[in-house]
Amino acid sequence: MKNNLQNNKTFEKKIDWQSIKKELREKLGNDIFESWVKKIELVDEFHNYILFSVSTRFIRDWIVSRYLDQILQTIKRYKKDLVRIEFIIKNNNDLEDSHANKSTQNSDETNKDNVSFIKDSYLQYNRIDPNKNFENFITGESNKLAFEASKKVSKDIAHYNPLYLYGGVGMGKTHLLNAIGLELKEKNKAMFISAERFMYQFVKSIKSNEMVKFKEYFRNTDILLIDDIQFMNGKEAMQEEFFHTFNALLDKNSQIIISADRPPNKLSRIQERIKSRFSGGLVVDIQNPDYELRYKIIKSKTEELKLSYSNQVVISEEIQKFLSTEIKTSIRELVGALNRIVSFTRIYNKVPNLSEVKIVLKDLLNLSENKVDIDTIQTIVCKFYKISKNEMLSPRRSRYLVRPRQTAIYLAKMLTSKSLPEIGRTFSNRDHTTVIHSVKTIERLRKEDSELNINIDSLKNKILYNKENEV
Numbered sequence: 001m002k003n004n005l006q007n008n009k010t011f012e013k014k015i016d017w018q019s020i021k022k023e024l025r026e027k028l029g030n031d032i033f034e035s036w037v038k039k040i041e042l043v044d045e046f047h048n049y050i051l052f053s054v055s056t057r058f059i060r061d062w063i064v065s066r067y068l069d070q071i072l073q074t075i076k077r078y079k080k081d082l083v084r085i086e087f088i089i090k091n092n093n094d095l096e097d098s099h100a101n102k103s104t105q106n107s108d109e110t111n112k113d114n115v116s117f118i119k120d121s122y123l124q125y126n127r128i129d130p131n132k133n134f135e136n137f138i139t140g141e142s143n144k145l146a147f148e149a150s151k152k153v154s155k156d157i158a159h160y161n162p163l164y165l166y167g168g169v170g171m172g173k174t175h176l177l178n179a180i181g182l183e184l185k186e187k188n189k190a191m192f193i194s195a196e197r198f199m200y201q202f203v204k205s206i207k208s209n210e211m212v213k214f215k216e217y218f219r220n221t222d223i224l225l226i227d228d229i230q231f232m233n234g235k236e237a238m239q240e241e242f243f244h245t246f247n248a249l250l251d252k253n254s255q256i257i258i259s260a261d262r263p264p265n266k267l268s269r270i271q272e273r274i275k276s277r278f279s280g281g282l283v284v285d286i287q288n289p290d291y292e293l294r295y296k297i298i299k300s301k302t303e304e305l306k307l308s309y310s311n312q313v314v315i316s317e318e319i320q321k322f323l324s325t326e327i328k329t330s331i332r333e334l335v336g337a338l339n340r341i342v343s344f345t346r347i348y349n350k351v352p353n354l355s356e357v358k359i360v361l362k363d364l365l366n367l368s369e370n371k372v373d374i375d376t377i378q379t380i381v382c383k384f385y386k387i388s389k390n391e392m393l394s395p396r397r398s399r400y401l402v403r404p405r406q407t408a409i410y411l412a413k414m415l416t417s418k419s420l421p422e423i424g425r426t427f428s429n430r431d432h433t434t435v436i437h438s439v440k441t442i443e444r445l446r447k448e449d450s451e452l453n454i455n456i457d458s459l460k461n462k463i464l465y466n467k468e469n470e471v
Contacts, residue, residue, distance in 0.1 A: 015050070015078045017042040023074055028067065035206065035237055036063050037071070041090070048083040050075065053090040058211045060087045062237070128185060128192050132178035138300055140293025143172055146284045150176045153255055154183035157223070160282035162246075162256035166263055167286030169417050170332025173259040177225045180257055188222035195231040202238045215241075219248040222255070229260045229278075231432065233269040233421060243274055256281075261419055294334055295324040301338055313342050314351050322354060326365055329417065337361050363415075363464055372415045372463055374426045380462050381408040384455070393428040407456060409435055410442035415463060 021040075025033040039059055043051040054060045063071075068085065076082050134154075139147045146165050153163050165173050181192045193201075198218075205214035218224065224245075232239060249256055260267065263285070264278035289297070298320045305313045319341065327334045340360050344352050358365060382389050385404040392405050405427070412423045413435065420432035427435075446453045 015042075015045060015075060020075055020078060024071065027070060027074065031234075032067070032236075035203070036067060040071075043088065045079075048081045049086060050079075050082065051086050051088065053088050055090050056209050056211065057089055059206070060089065063087070128181040128190070129178050130182065132175045133182050134179045136300075137172065137175055137179060138293065138297050140289060140296065142287040142289050142293055143167075146172075146176060146286045149282055149284050150180050150257075153257065154180050157184070157188070157253070157255045161250065161253075162258055162278060162281040164258045164260070164264060164278050164281055164283045165286060166260045166283070168261060168288065168330060169419075170330030171286045171288070172331060173286060174227055177227055177257055177259055181223065181225050184223045184255070189220070190223035190225065191218065191221040192225040192227070194227045195229045198226060198242070199232065199235055199238050202241055215245070218245050221249070223257070224249055224254060225257045227259050229258050230262060230267055230270075230419060231421065233267065236271075239271050239274060243271065243277075246274070246277055250277075288328065289331055289334075291324055294327070294331075295321065297331060297334060298324050298338060301335055305338070305342055313345055315341060316351070318354060319352075319357055322357065327361075333364060337364055363460060374412045374416060374418065374423065377411050377415065377463055378408050378426075381411065381459060384459055384462075395428070403452075406438040406442055407459070409438040411456070411459060411463065413439050415460065 021033075021037065024037050028037060036059065039054055040063065041053045043053045045051070054063065064087065072082065072085055075085070134147075134151060137147060146167075149160060149163055150165070153160055165176060167173055177192060181190045184190050202214065205211050232242065246256065258278065263283060264275045267275055267278075298315075302313075302315045302320060305315075315338070323334065323337055323341075327337050341352060341357060344356070344360050352360065378389055378392060381404055382392055385400075385407075387401060387404055391401055392408065394401070409423060409427060412418065412426070413420075416423075418426075420435045424430040424432045424435050442452075442456070446456065
C-alpha cells in the first residue's frame with residue numbers, strides 16, 4: 001500500500017503551503033486561523049490530493065466540518081488537479097501502540113492522573129467565596145424575585161433550568177451565583193467559573209491536546225455556574241463547545257445558572273440557538289435598587305463596619321440618608337462610597353460632615369448628571385495630549401500614542417458603565433483583553449508615576465465637570 005502511494009505522488013511539491021496559509025489568514029480571519037488553520041501541517045502532496053496532519057481527532061473533525069471547503073478552494077487556485085484533502089492524526093499509531101501495550105492497571109492509574117491534573121487546573125479558578133451567602137444578601141423589590149429563584153434552585157435542582165440572572169454592573173448577580181454554589185457544593189459537584197475563564201481553559205486545552213479532559217470535566221459536573229456570559233460573544237469555536245456542554249448537562253438534569261448584563265435576546269454575537277436555550281429556563285431581571293434597598297444596605301454595612309473597627313467608625317443618619325439618595329447607579333458604588341468615608345474617618349481621625357462627604361465623593365455624585373460618554377473622554381484626552389482622535393484610534397503603537405490610548409480606555413472603564421467589549425468596540429474594535437491590559441497598566445503606573453497620577457486626576461475632573469461639553 002505504501003509503495004502504491006509512493007508511486008502515485010509527485011516528488012516535487014507544487015504548492016507553497018506557507019503562502020496559502022497567509023491567504024487563508026486573510027480569508028478566514030486571524031482568530032480562526034490561530035485557533036485551527038495554523039495547526040495544519042503539510043505531510044505530502046500527490047497527483048490529485050494532499051495529505052495534511054493535525055495533532056488530535058477533535059481538531060481534524062472541527063476543520064473538516066467547518067473550513068474544509070474554503071481550504072480546498074484556496075489550494076485549487078495553486079493546484080487545479082486537486083480533488084480531495086485528507087488528514088492524518090500526527091503520531092496516532094505510536095500512541096495507539098503504546099496504549100495497547102499498557103496493562104489495565106497502568107491505564108487506570110494514568111486516567112486517574114489525567115483527571116486529577118485537569119481537575120486541579122480548573123479548581124484554582126473555582127472562585128466560590130464563603131463570605132457571599134444568602135444570609136448576607138440584602139433584598140428589596142428590585143432583587144427579590146432573583147433571590148427567591150436562587151434559593152429555589154438551591155433546594156430543588158433543575159426546577160428552573162437554566163436559571164438566567166441579568167442586571168447592570170454591581171447589582172449582586174455574582175453574589176447570588178456564589179450563594180447558590182455555597183449551598184450546593186457540599187452534596188454536589190459544583191463548578192463556578194466566569195465566561196472569560198471558560199474561554200481561556202478551552203483555548204488552553206486545544207493547544208495542549210486536552211480537549212477530552214476538558215469535555216469530561218465540564219460535562220460531568222452537577223452544578224455549572226457561569227458568570228458574565230456576555231463575554232462569550234464572537235468566539236464561535238467556544239460557543240460551539242459550550243452549546244454541546246449545555247445540552248449534555250441538561251440531558252443529565254444538572255443545574256445550570258448563568259449571569260449576564262443583559263437579557264438573552266440582547267446578547268450580541270451569540271449564536272441564536274444558545275440564546276434560545278437561555279430563554280427556555282427562568283430569566284430574571286435584577287433592577288436598579290430603589291431608595292429603601294439602598295438605605296437597608298447602608299445601614300447593614302455601617303453596622304458591619306462598627307463591629308470591624310470596635311465602634312470607632314460613626315456614620316451619621318444624615319450621611320446614611322444622603323448616600324442612599326444620591327448614589328443610585330449600583331450597589332457596588334454605594335458600598336464603595338461608604339468605604340471612602342470610613343477611610344477619611346480613619347486617616348483624619350474625625351467624622352466628616354456633609355460638606356466634606358460631598359468633596360470626598362465628588363466624582364460619584366456628579367457622574368450621573370454629567371452623562372459621561374466615551375466620545376467625550378476620547379476628545380478630552382486627545383486635546384490634553386495634543387494628538388488627533390484618528391491617531392488615538394489607529395492601530396499604530398508609537399509610544400506617544402499608546403499612553404494616551406491606555407489612559408482614555410482606563411477612564412472609560414472608570415467613568416462609564418460600559419462593558420469591556422463595548423469599550424473595546426469604541427476604540428476601533430479592539431479586543432476586551434486589550435482593555436483589561438490598558439486598565440491594569442495605568443493602575444500600576446499610577447502607583448509609580450506621580451505626574452501621570454496628577455494628569456489622570458486632572459482629566460477626570462475635566463470630564464466629570466464638563467457640563468456644557470466644552471473641550
